[in-house]
Amino acid sequence: MISSNYFSDNDDLNLQIDQMIDWQETVGIYENDFEDAKKYKESGDEKLANAPSSLQEAVDSYKIIFESIGEIMGKTVAPKAKEMEAVGLKFDKGKVTFPPSMVECYNVFRDAGLQPYSISRKYGGLGLPAVTQAVAMEILARGDAAFAIAIGSVNLADTIERFGSAEMKQTWVPKMASGELVGAMALTEPNYGSDLPGVQTKAEQTPDGKWKLNGTKRFITLACGFNGAPAVILTLARTGNPTSGARGLSFFLVHGDDVQIAGIEKKLGLHCSPTCEVVYENTPALLIGQEGQGLIKYAMGMMNSARLSIAAQSMGIATAAYFEAKKYASERIQFGKPIDQIPAVRRMLDRMEREVTGMRCLTLEAARTVDMYVWRTERLEHSGLGEKEVRKDEHVRKWEKLASLFTPVSKYYTSEMCNVLASDAVQIYGGAGYTEDYDVARIFRDARITNIYEGTTQLQIVGAIGTVTAGMAANGHLRTYINDETQKFSQSAELKKVFAGFEEIVTVYKDLKNAGLKDTLAFEVVESAARYLVGMLMERSTAKLSGEAKQKRMNLCQAYHIDSQAILSGNILKLKLSDAKTAVPA
Numbered sequence: 001m002i003s004s005n006y007f008s009d010n011d012d013l014n015l016q017i018d019q020m021i022d023w024q025e026t027v028g029i030y031e032n033d034f035e036d037a038k039k040y041k042e043s044g045d046e047k048l049a050n051a052p053s054s055l056q057e058a059v060d061s062y063k064i065i066f067e068s069i070g071e072i073m074g075k076t077v078a079p080k081a082k083e084m085e086a087v088g089l090k091f092d093k094g095k096v097t098f099p100p101s102m103v104e105c106y107n108v109f110r111d112a113g114l115q116p117y118s119i120s121r122k123y124g125g126l127g128l129p130a131v132t133q134a135v136a137m138e139i140l141a142r143g144d145a146a147f148a149i150a151i152g153s154v155n156l157a158d159t160i161e162r163f164g165s166a167e168m169k170q171t172w173v174p175k176m177a178s179g180e181l182v183g184a185m186a187l188t189e190p191n192y193g194s195d196l197p198g199v200q201t202k203a204e205q206t207p208d209g210k211w212k213l214n215g216t217k218r219f220i221t222l223a224c225g226f227n228g229a230p231a232v233i234l235t236l237a238r239t240g241n242p243t244s245g246a247r248g249l250s251f252f253l254v255h256g257d258d259v260q261i262a263g264i265e266k267k268l269g270l271h272c273s274p275t276c277e278v279v280y281e282n283t284p285a286l287l288i289g290q291e292g293q294g295l296i297k298y299a300m301g302m303m304n305s306a307r308l309s310i311a312a313q314s315m316g317i318a319t320a321a322y323f324e325a326k327k328y329a330s331e332r333i334q335f336g337k338p339i340d341q342i343p344a345v346r347r348m349l350d351r352m353e354r355e356v357t358g359m360r361c362l363t364l365e366a367a368r369t370v371d372m373y374v375w376r377t378e379r380l381e382h383s384g385l386g387e388k389e390v391r392k393d394e395h396v397r398k399w400e401k402l403a404s405l406f407t408p409v410s411k412y413y414t415s416e417m418c419n420v421l422a423s424d425a426v427q428i429y430g431g432a433g434y435t436e437d438y439d440v441a442r443i444f445r446d447a448r449i450t451n452i453y454e455g456t457t458q459l460q461i462v463g464a465i466g467t468v469t470a471g472m473a474a475n476g477h478l479r480t481y482i483n484d485e486t487q488k489f490s491q492s493a494e495l496k497k498v499f500a501g502f503e504e505i506v507t508v509y510k511d512l513k514n515a516g517l518k519d520t521l522a523f524e525v526v527e528s529a530a531r532y533l534v535g536m537l538m539e540r541s542t543a544k545l546s547g548e549a550k551q552k553r554m555n556l557c558q559a560y561h562i563d564s565q566a567i568l569s570g571n572i573l574k575l576k577l578s579d580a581k582t583a584v585p586a
């Protein structure tokens, strides 16, 4: 792996941070008039000592955090990623042992105080908004995806922060922030993966009002804890009868010492991330929030953050694929010249560059929608407003709709593209890419999970299709958002053509004569939405640039729009031909 600072060596990421993210908006909504800094002045509470008291201080502090993560990931972790993977995990009598070099790297990272990046300052975390969490995860995952998961796991505490009782927050969150406990999320069961409403792990209340769980969960990352630090396992379990569906599910906090780890999976990739089978036998559990809201509210809330985190993880893996391939292609000589001068190889590298740039724009925009929705909701709830009143707030309604569109779209798009780019990287390395001599084989293996876990691509499409089609109605949230955002720059003719294609496919889809085709062809519609949104966001990102930098980025945009026009034309044709072929004659 390239050895450098994985933040400062990434020009596009720096450009995003310096010129493209609207920090006024993000910091404004997250810091809430810099209330943590004010509390620090009043109380002297050391946990709030680093709270920013101005916009500039906030952005500077984020950059220091990115620099520090970039330094450790690029110079300490990435060089050891191959070795860690080769050693892998050991499982014996319910205990998992991690590679010694992974434990060393983990300790360096934790001791630097960088781990609890999404936990609030008052509980000992760094208190970063979603946009900055996404950047942190990108840098982490570029270094090593399995390591990134272990580090990021403690940030599941944000679910306890959002939905737990005051006592629960005080008891558990600080321990996660300090690394005494790690985090795990237990939803999947052997018979229920995508079909989460069917989950059957049983929760029963004893006469003294306490809860106990019985059942088995499968594929649970880090349920075994990390190197002696047990996990807090956030568990979805049934409080209703077996056929009560989603409304019969509740959410529980379980201590990792109270379950049995029956085994870990042997996997295609992520060899240093334990994927555990977890057995609950009269396991004590604490109810989070209200009964019956487990899947509908709490697990969905947690999964939405986790999906954004996978989009950022995909971003990081794709960035690693691109940078490693670019470096190799500049050094490998064939036919008397570096292979990056051969058009067929150049073509792959150019596509990787524009896709990585576009994916980053999309992921950061998805994070923006989450910031705009989540923190406002939290403030209103803390001000004493009831759930119904909060949901009437115009700002919350708008950004909630956009977050529920951007989260599945970004998770689907970046994870699929991450796979394409990881495959391109192997291709650019030729035969060497297929060996274990370089890191791209591991990158390729690790990429493959991103479009499966936290909801497969197919499930993201199911989640996105309704918000895309409804959103494009005359006053729909997506159309309004597009109108607002395209005011911020002068659109190119090519982008306008992609938009026209996107509008057409939505119309053709809504008018399908064979309604039975709607599920089958939803992918083409969501793909077209993603292509338009990525292209639009890439162009929007040129607004503040000038000169050569602007021209370079516009060139990327134009090449991206050409790809999009070809894809959208194909998609429109596919919808029309499929409908004509299967429509029942009148």
Ligand SMILES: Cc1cc2nc3c(=O)[nH]c(=O)nc-3n(C[C@H](O)[C@H](O)[C@H](O)COP(=O)(O)OP(=O)(O)OC[C@H]3O[C@@H](n4cnc5c(N)ncnc54)[C@H](O)[C@@H]3O)c2cc1C
Pocket: 184, 185, 186, 187, 188, 192, 193, 194, 195, 218, 219, 220, 221, 222, 267, 270, 275, 449, 452, 453, 454, 455, 456, 457, 458, 459, 462
């Ligand atoms: C390495 C790893 C780590 C994981 N970590 C965790 C974790 O920490 N916590 C946790 O709870 N889970 C975890 N999972 C589980 C993961 O989230 C599930 O594997 C995933 O959601 C898919 O469920 P499944 O494997 O049961 O596949 P299935 O649900 O059986 O799906 C099989 C195929 O059918 C498709 N499909 C199913 N239903 C539909 C539908 N309605 N519409 C369209 N297509 C559909 C899917 O897209 C897929 O292609 C992990 C899995 C892995 C491999």
